[in-house]
Amino acid sequence: MARARLLRDDIxxxxxxxxxxxxxxxxxxxxxxxxxRGKRLAIVADDGRALVVHLGxxxxxxxxxxxxxxxxxxxIHARWDxxxxxxxxxxxxxxxxxxxxxxxxxxxxxxxxxxxxxxLHARWNNLAGAAAHSRRAIKAVLLxxxxxxxxxxxxxxEALFRARIRPTRRASGLKTAEWGRLAAAVRQTLAGAIRAxxxxxxxxxxxxxxxxxxxxxxxxxxxxxxxxxxxxxxxKSVTLAQRTTVFCTNCQQ
DNA sequence: CGTGGCCCCTGTGGGC
DNA sequence: TGCCCACAGGGGCCAC
Numbered sequence: 491m492a493r494a495r496l497l498r499d500d501i502x503x504x505x506x507x508x509x510x511x512x513x514x515x516x517x518x519x520x521x522x523x524x525x526x527r528g529k530r531l532a533i534v535a536d537d538g539r540a541l542v543v544h545l546g547x548x549x550x551x552x553x554x555x556x557x558x559x560x561x562x563x564x565x566i567h568a569r570w571d572x573x574x575x576x577x578x579x580x581x582x583x584x585x586x587x588x589x590x591x592x593x594x595x596x597x598x599x600x601x602x603x604x605x606x607x608x609x610l611h612a613r614w615n616n617l618a619g620a621a622a623h624s625r626r627a628i629k630a631v632l633l634x635x636x637x638x639x640x641x642x643x644x645x646x647x648e649a650l651f652r653a654r655i656r657p658t659r660r661a662s663g664l665k666t667a668e669w670g671r672l673a674a675a676v677r678q679t680l681a682g683a684i685r686a687x688x689x690x691x692x693x694x695x696x697x698x699x700x701x702x703x704x705x706x707x708x709x710x711x712x713x714x715x716x717x718x719x720x721x722x723x724x725x726k727s728v729t730l731a732q733r734t735t736v737f738c739t740n741c742q743q
Numbered sequence: 744c745g746t747g748g749c750c751c752c753t754g755t756g757g758g759c
Numbered sequence: 760t761g762c763c764c765a766c767a768g769g770g771g772c773c774a775c
Contacts, residue, residue, distance in 0.1 A: 529769080547768045548753075565753085584752045586769050626746070635770080642768060691768060692755080711768095732748075734766085 491516045491535075493571040501567045501582065502589040505597045514591035515568065516541050527602045528609060528639025532592075539591075540598040543580065546587030548693040552579045561699065583693070609640030612676040614669040621661040628664060629657035630731040632676070641676060643733045644689055644711045649675040651710045656742040657735050658728065682707065710736040 494515035496502055502510040512518075519535030526532065531551075533541045543551055554560045556575035568580040568589060580589065592598040607616050620637040621628075631637055632646040641649065650657050653675035655668055664672070688694050688702030691712070695701060705712070709719050714727035718738040727736050 544769085546752095546770080582752095583754070584767090584769090586752070624745080630746085633769090644768060689768075694768075733769095 491519050491521065491570050492573055493517055495569050496567070496589075497569065498567040498585075501580075501585055501587070502591065504591045505593065505601075510589075510591055513539070514541075514593075515570070515589070525598075525602075526608070527605050528635055529642070530602070530605070530639075532598055532602075534595075534598070538594050540595070542590040542592070542598070542601060544587045544590075546582060546584065548584040549580070549582035549587030550693065550695050551697055552581065552695070552699060553577075553697045554579065605635055605639040606637045607639065609638045609645075609676050610680055612638055612673040614666075614673040617673055618664075618666070618669040622664070622669075624661040626661055627657060627730055628655060628659045628661045628672070629733075629735060631661045632672075633731055633733070638676065640680065643735075644708065645676070645679050645683060647711045647736055648683075648709060649679040651737060651742060652679055654742055656739075657730055657737050710738065712736070 494512045494517040496510055496515060499509050504510050504514055516533065516535050516539055519537065519539055521533055522536045523534035524531065525534055529544055531543045545551065552560060554577045560579060562581060565583040566579050566581045570578040572578055590601060592601060616638055621631040624631060629646050629650060632641045632649065647657065649672065653671040655672060683689060683704040686702060686704035686707055687696065687700065689704040690701040691705055710725055713725050714736045716725055717723065718725055718741055721738065721740045723738055723740040725736050726739050727734060729735065
């Protein structure tokens with residue numbers, strides 16, 4: 491990273507609260523590692539500095555080749571000149587995403603310590619261990635990044651459908667077999683979505699600017715009122731944990 | 744501590 | 760055509 495520029499400092503948080511400078515944003519660093527936990531991506535430099543990116547709802551991290559003009563030029567909050575001549579942009583219209591900077595691997599580890607294990611490798615006891623005695627709805631547990639990191643509203647609904655568990659069920663009422671089905675469903679749902687390139691409802695693009703296709707495979711998310719793909723029953727929509735929640739009243743008990 | 748509600752922000756699509 | 764409202768993939772903070 492030859493150069494780093496922050497165009498809006500309120501989207502960037504440093505570990506000591508001081509305004510971020512170019513060095514915080516990895517200017518002059520050689521990038522040696524990428525580390526991800528759930529929805530947070532850490533870009534790690536050889537001297538231990540790290541930059542964490544969270545895309546929120548509308549965020550994009552784009553890599554643009556030399557001479558190429560980025561299509562969306564509004565709401566770019568940070569920009570990096572990469573050594574090969576390409577440019578990396580952090581763009582986030584809604585600003586629900588953000589950047590976090592860390593001077594050392596220890597500081598980065600402390601940040602990640604607030605998150606549960608990564609959802610791609612969810613195991614039944616990650617869920618049951620954290621929530622077997624919780625009164626919360628099981629969907630609220632799935633959305634809690636301290637329990638499992640990486641499940642958002644789309645894939646919570648999709649995983650619960652795959653596991654045949656009703657999102658409104660109290661977590662403490664789940665049986666051992668259901669915790670196992672749910673952990674497997676989370677892994678399979680996320681792995682399938684990644685294979686399909688992610689869900690592009692509107693904003694999501696990969697680093698090259700390409701849309702995903704996972705939205706074409708959604709069984710319940712965005713399909714309220716439509717027929718269940720398994721039983722043909724009408725999918726129901728409720729609000730749970732301040733999020734729209736869609737499920738099949740027949741298949742999900 | 745656990746839990747639920749409110750709020751942050753911009754853009755868009757539908758209803759009128 | 761245009762206006763206004765509702766709603767959207769996330770999560771921090773507050774009160775209870």
